[in-house]
Amino acid sequence: MSFIEVKDLVIEFTKIDDEGNEVPGKKAVDGVSLNIDKGSFVAVVGMNGSGKSTLAKSLNGLLLPTAGSVVVDGFDTRDEDHIWDVRSRVGMVFQNPDNQIVSSIVEDDVAFGPENLGIEPDEIRRRVDDALKHVGMYDQKDKGAHMLSGGQKQRIAIAGAIAMRPQCIVFDEPTAMLDPKGRARVMSIIKDLNAEGITCILITHFMSEAEQADRIIVMKDGKVIGDRTPAELFSDIPFVESAGLELPPAIELRKMAGLPGNLSTAAEIAEHIAASR
Amino acid sequence: MIRDITLGQYYPGKSVIHRLDARTKIIATLVYIVSLFIVNNFWGFLIAGVGLAVVIALSKVPVKFIFRGLTAIFIIIIFTVVINIFMTEGRIIWQWKFLHITVEGLSRAGFMAVRLVLLIIGSSMMTLCTKPIELTDGLEKLLKPLSKIGLPSHEIALMMTIALRFIPTLMEETDKIIKAQQARGADFESGNIIQRVKSLIPILIPLFVSSFRIAQDLALAMEARCYHGGSGRTRMNEIHFHRGDAVAAVVMVLFLAVIIASRYIPALF
Amino acid sequence: MSIRVKDLTYVYNPGMPGETKALDGVSLDVEDGTVLGIIGHTGSGKSTLLQHLNGLIKPDSGEIYIGDVCITSGDVKMTEIRRRVGLVFQYPEYQLFEETVAKDVAFGPRNLGLSDEEIDRRVKVAIAMVGLDYDEIAEVSPFDLSGGMKRRVAIAGVIAMEPEILILDEPTAGLDPAAHRDILSMVRRIHDEMKITLIFVSHNMGDVAEMSDRVIVMSEGRIAFDGTPREVFSHATELSEMGLSVPPAREIVEQIKAKAKDFESDALTLDEAAADIREYLEAARG
Numbered sequence: 039m040s041f042i043e044v045k046d047l048v049i050e051f052t053k054i055d056d057e058g059n060e061v062p063g064k065k066a067v068d069g070v071s072l073n074i075d076k077g078s079f080v081a082v083v084g085m086n087g088s089g090k091s092t093l094a095k096s097l098n099g100l101l102l103p104t105a106g107s108v109v110v111d112g113f114d115t116r117d118e119d120h121i122w123d124v125r126s127r128v129g130m131v132f133q134n135p136d137n138q139i140v141s142s143i144v145e146d147d148v149a150f151g152p153e154n155l156g157i158e159p160d161e162i163r164r165r166v167d168d169a170l171k172h173v174g175m176y177d178q179k180d181k182g183a184h185m186l187s188g189g190q191k192q193r194i195a196i197a198g199a200i201a202m203r204p205q206c207i208v209f210d211e212p213t214a215m216l217d218p219k220g221r222a223r224v225m226s227i228i229k230d231l232n233a234e235g236i237t238c239i240l241i242t243h244f245m246s247e248a249e250q251a252d253r254i255i256v257m258k259d260g261k262v263i264g265d266r267t268p269a270e271l272f273s274d275i276p277f278v279e280s281a282g283l284e285l286p287p288a289i290e291l292r293k294m295a296g297l298p299g300n301l302s303t304a305a306e307i308a309e310h311i312a313a314s315r
Numbered sequence: 316m317i318r319d320i321t322l323g324q325y326y327p328g329k330s331v332i333h334r335l336d337a338r339t340k341i342i343a344t345l346v347y348i349v350s351l352f353i354v355n356n357f358w359g360f361l362i363a364g365v366g367l368a369v370v371i372a373l374s375k376v377p378v379k380f381i382f383r384g385l386t387a388i389f390i391i392i393i394f395t396v397v398i399n400i401f402m403t404e405g406r407i408i409w410q411w412k413f414l415h416i417t418v419e420g421l422s423r424a425g426f427m428a429v430r431l432v433l434l435i436i437g438s439s440m441m442t443l444c445t446k447p448i449e450l451t452d453g454l455e456k457l458l459k460p461l462s463k464i465g466l467p468s469h470e471i472a473l474m475m476t477i478a479l480r481f482i483p484t485l486m487e488e489t490d491k492i493i494k495a496q497q498a499r500g501a502d503f504e505s506g507n508i509i510q511r512v513k514s515l516i517p518i519l520i521p522l523f524v525s526s527f528r529i530a531q532d533l534a535l536a537m538e539a540r541c542y543h544g545g546s547g548r549t550r551m552n553e554i555h556f557h558r559g560d561a562v563a564a565v566v567m568v569l570f571l572a573v574i575i576a577s578r579y580i581p582a583l584f
Numbered sequence: 585m586s587i588r589v590k591d592l593t594y595v596y597n598p599g600m601p602g603e604t605k606a607l608d609g610v611s612l613d614v615e616d617g618t619v620l621g622i623i624g625h626t627g628s629g630k631s632t633l634l635q636h637l638n639g640l641i642k643p644d645s646g647e648i649y650i651g652d653v654c655i656t657s658g659d660v661k662m663t664e665i666r667r668r669v670g671l672v673f674q675y676p677e678y679q680l681f682e683e684t685v686a687k688d689v690a691f692g693p694r695n696l697g698l699s700d701e702e703i704d705r706r707v708k709v710a711i712a713m714v715g716l717d718y719d720e721i722a723e724v725s726p727f728d729l730s731g732g733m734k735r736r737v738a739i740a741g742v743i744a745m746e747p748e749i750l751i752l753d754e755p756t757a758g759l760d761p762a763a764h765r766d767i768l769s770m771v772r773r774i775h776d777e778m779k780i781t782l783i784f785v786s787h788n789m790g791d792v793a794e795m796s797d798r799v800i801v802m803s804e805g806r807i808a809f810d811g812t813p814r815e816v817f818s819h820a821t822e823l824s825e826m827g828l829s830v831p832p833a834r835e836i837v838e839q840i841k842a843k844a845k846d847f848e849s850d851a852l853t854l855d856e857a858a859a860d861i862r863e864y865l866e867a868a869r870g
Contacts, residue, residue: 086731086760100535122541130539133758137532140540142325142480146448149551151540162551180327184483187626198540214758217626217787219827243760246832284761287790287832287854294858295865304836311861312843315868494640495679498671499741500663500695517691520681524727 039112040073041206041237042097042128046106047071049092066092068260069106074239076205079232081240081248084257085282090241093257094210097239098128111205126155129199133211135191144186144194145170145179151202162201169201173227189220196227206237214243225250245272245286256281269302326443331559332374333444337453339560343567344441350574351430351437359577360429366570367437374444381436381443392431399424447479452554455545469545481529485522492521585651585668585748585781587614587637592646594632606632607643608805614798619775620783621792621813624802625827630785631674633802634751637783638669650749667696670747674754676738677731685711685729685737686722692745703744710744711737713777715770732763736770743774750774752784756791768795793817793831793852801828813852833857 047070053063067089074080082090095101096108099115111127113120129151132138141147145166152162170176173193183191192212199207209228213221225247232238240251248254249268256264256271258281264271272278272289279285285293288304301307332340347363354360371378405419442450455472462468493503496517503514589612596604606629614620624630635641636648639655639662647656655665673679682688686707693703711718714736721729726737735755742750755771756764768791775782786792792799792813799816801809803826809816817823817830820838829835833854840847840861847864851857 085762095535098539100538122543125539125541130536132532132536132539134532136484137529138536140480140533140537141476142447146446146551150537150542153548153550154541154543156547156549159549159551159553162549166551182325182327182483183480184487189626195536202540217827218789218829219625245761282760282762288836291833291836291854291857291861294854295861297861304839307836308840308843311840311847311864314865315844315846491673492679494635495673495676496691497640498638498666498673499679499692500666500745501691502663502695517679517681521679524681525678 041076041111042074043109044070044072044074044093044097044106045109047093047096047103047108048105049089049096049101050104065104065260067096070257070260070262071106072255072262072265074206074237076237077232077235078253079229079238079240079251080253080255081242081251082255082257083242083245083248083281083283088257088282089260090257091210092260094130094208094239094241097206097208098130099124100130122155126202127205129202129204129207131192131195131199131207131209131212133214135188135195135215138195139183139191139198142182142184144175144181144183147183147194148179148197148201151198155202165201165203166197169197172200172230173197174223187220189216189223192216192220192224193227196224200231204236206239207231208239208241210241211243212240213247221247243284245284249286256283258282272302273299324439324442325446326376326380328375328444330373330375330444332370332440334557334559335444335563336554336556336560337445337449338457338554339556339563340441340445341450341453341457343563344438346567346571347437348434350571351434353574353578354430355578356580358580359574360426360433362570362573362577363433364429367433367440370440371436374440376440376443381439385432385435388431388435392428395431396424396428399427447476449552449554451476451479452550456554469548473545477533484529485526488525489518489522492518492525586616586649587612587749587781588647588649589613589633589636590647590649592633592636592643592648594636594641594643598644605805607636610646610805610807612800612807612810614781614783616781617779618781619795619797620781621796621799622783622785622802623787623789623792623799623828624785624808628802628826629805630802631753632805634671634753634783634785637749637751638671639665640671663696667745668747669749669751670742670745672739672742672750672752672755674757675735676742677726677734680726680734680738680741683725684723685716685726686718688726688737689740689744692741696745706744706746707740710740713743713774714740715766715773716740732759732766735759735763735767739770743778746778747780749781749783750778752782754785754787756786756788771795789817789829789831790833790853793833801826814850817852818850 047067048065049067050065051063052060055061070093082093084090092101096103096115099121102116108115110124113123115124139147140150148166148169149162152165167176170179173196175190175193175197183194186194213224216224228238228240229250240247242248249272251268254266254268254271255262263281264277272286275285275293288307289302292301292307297307297310301310351363354363371381400416400420401414403417403420403423405417407415407417409416451472454475455468458466458468458471501514501517503511506514589610592607592610594607596606610633622630632641636643643656647654650665650668653660680688682691689707689710690703693706708718711721716733716736726734729737752771756767759767771784772795796813799811799813800807801816801823808826809819817834820830823829831852833851833856837849837851837857849857849860851860
């Protein structure tokens with residue numbers, strides 16, 4: 039059994055028509071089935087409006103299925119009695135670093151999740167310190183959140199998720215609003231967490247980030263149109279372009295320079311060129 | 316600018332004042348505010364001022380930092396002073412057309428100014444020396460008995476936590492929007508009152524939109540972190556009364572007594 | 585229109601615990617018609633510099649000339665500066681407020697006190713300039729548009745003021761790859777058609793290399809490097825110490841050079857890199 043099992047998921051937003059009645063709106067997610075294994079690192083990519091963010095929010099029950107189901111570690115997200123079991127297993131980090139920090143002081147914010155779970159004070163302290171060390175923000179635990187840079191705030195948000203000791207963290211475009219330094223730092227934290235066995239699901243627009251995952255899920259118009267390893271995906275250039283995605287720079291260069299299709303990283307290209315002499 | 320207001324800001328520290336229980340500080344602040352309205356002469360203000368100075372010294376918060384908060388409120392103080400100087404009837408010492416200054420006016424204006432300054436510094440001492448989360452926890456506990464009659468103490472405390480957290484964010488947002496509209500040639504500084512009020516629309520609408528966006532994001536983030544109301548919640552730092560709080564309580568009672576007594580010291584004027 | 589910045593200094597929170605020198609003796613000359621890219625990480629002083637250029641912030645010391653007008657002297661009219669220098673902030677879509685797109689775009693020109701006909705003309709030109717269809721969009725609420733469209737409308741609002749210098753602070757931040765490409769080509773078209781000086785801040789080194797005639801690197805309130813993209817991006821080590829990087833094409837080229845010793849390339853864009861690789865491989869075969 040996989041850790042997360044999504045089956046025939048449909049998420050439809052209702053809208054209010056001119057007469058004030060609720061009418062069915064767009065199907066943001068339209069018949070998605072996929073399994074996510076424990077400990078894996080999965081990237082979800084697609085254009086704006088492809089449904090990737092909606093899918094992400096359904097993985098911990100923030101959005102509930104209109105049809106189909108999402109089962110996390112045996113718990114159905116529609117089962118109200120176990121919604122906290124789902125959310126404590128699947129943490130989430132959002133795009134805007136500013137809008138997800140609840141408390142003014144760094145360590146109090148990280149404690150927010152464990153406090154909601156009703157954990158003992160001493161244990162919360164341990165978890166908060168541990169989570170802050172994980173993201174390299176332990177030295178700043180007494181600081182005001184508004185004094186931090188965007189990248190630092192995002193690390194606090196990640197610490198807030200880690201402190202709940204989840205088995206999986208969903209990152210919903212965590213680097214979209216950061217500068218290159220902040221972006222690199224967040225990516226290295228995600229990879230460390232995955233190496234420690236936490237299942238990571240990364241929603242992103244940056245192919246250079248997606249290619250670091252074990253598996254890339256491509257979405258378009260609410261449907262999964264591709265589910266491949268990075269190497270498989272980026273060897274199929276017409277498909278990537280039809281999905282409205284960008285090619286990672288090395289692949290773009292391979293295409294432009296007419297190099298063989300099996301090269302997918304800068305290092306491989308360098309080897310190929312050196313060997314051709 | 317508005318960002319300079321220190322009211323509501325926290326100044327990290329480990330002083331005696333910082334370590335007091337938040338409830339003690341909330342009550343002490345209330346007592347202090349009440350005492351400022353009991354005071355009716357110079358001696359009383361002197362005692363209140365010295366008391367506050369002692370607290371500031373103990374708190375180790377730089378005086379400069381505290382006074383920065385006053386600059387924005389300075390306008391209100393000047394306004395109050397001017398109104399009091401010219402509007403109070405009594406022994407006239409200067410007159411020009413309908414304007415006059417009286418002895419009573421001067422002393423009342425002086426008292427008013429001192430009272431406001433002490434009030435603002437006094438209450439900012441509470442927020443400067445108490446972590447926002449402790450402050451709201453303290454408030455929640457103080458209000459707890461009232462939850463029996465239906466007062467949502469947890470929700471009030473949480474609202475305060477979020478308000479304190481997002482004041483700087485919204486200030487920044489406002490600053491950004493003002494500058495963006497100024498870059499499009501918006502003028503907020505000239506014109507009559509109606510034009511000025513109208514010129515606020517390009518600021519207020521984006522600000523409302525931003526606030527709703529923030530609220531929506533925050534609600535999702537809180538739900539994702541298993542927030543489900545106050546029941547079953549624990550705290551990382553439970554607040555407890557210590558010996559210091561007992562000492563503080565005694566000091567405050569003595570202070571209040573001295574302030575009341577000061578009313579009977581003959582006035583200087 | 586040219587820009588001349590002389591010894592600009594600006595301090596945040598002077599005399600306070602949070603005192604920071606946001607700008608520390610910045611001098612800069614920008615010729616008319618230049619595309620100037622600015623890079624630097626958060627807090628390096630980029631945004632503070634941009635806000636000085638249209639008078640939103642007054643420097644503690646130093647002078648700024650736009651054309652031959654000194655905008656740091658006391659007697660200059662602010663509307664005059666705003667007309668000459670258009671500043672598009674980060675996430676400019678958050679400043680939209682009117683009921684319709686046309687009204688929102690008209691906000692700037694109206695503040696300049698132009699006639700109704702002139703405002704109408706400018707709104708139409710500006711909306712076309714950002715690649716939108718006036719007839720389709722003019723009466724639509726800006727709040728009903730997609731993220732990329734909102735951003736175009738916001739940029740049109742600044743363009744409608746017909747500035748001679750256009751400054752964009754991270755115009756592509758937070759957009760998906762398709763919208764990113766669209767905005768970049770739109771910015772380039774605006775520069776070419778309006779024949780203006782263009783200054784833009786970006787974290788995307790590839791974009792900076794491709795778009796700019798000249799690049800400045802800000803670090804700790806100073807200009808660390810100033811030159812053509814090729815000159816600036818030759819300082820790979822120093823840039824990485826500042827938390828910045830070189831364009832991806834240059835990174836790949838460096839890796840190739842490390843393996844194939846006789847491969848020569850100073851490519852900054854993927855196009856250039858591809859051409860150098862083809863040439864090298866052909867020489868190897870031939």
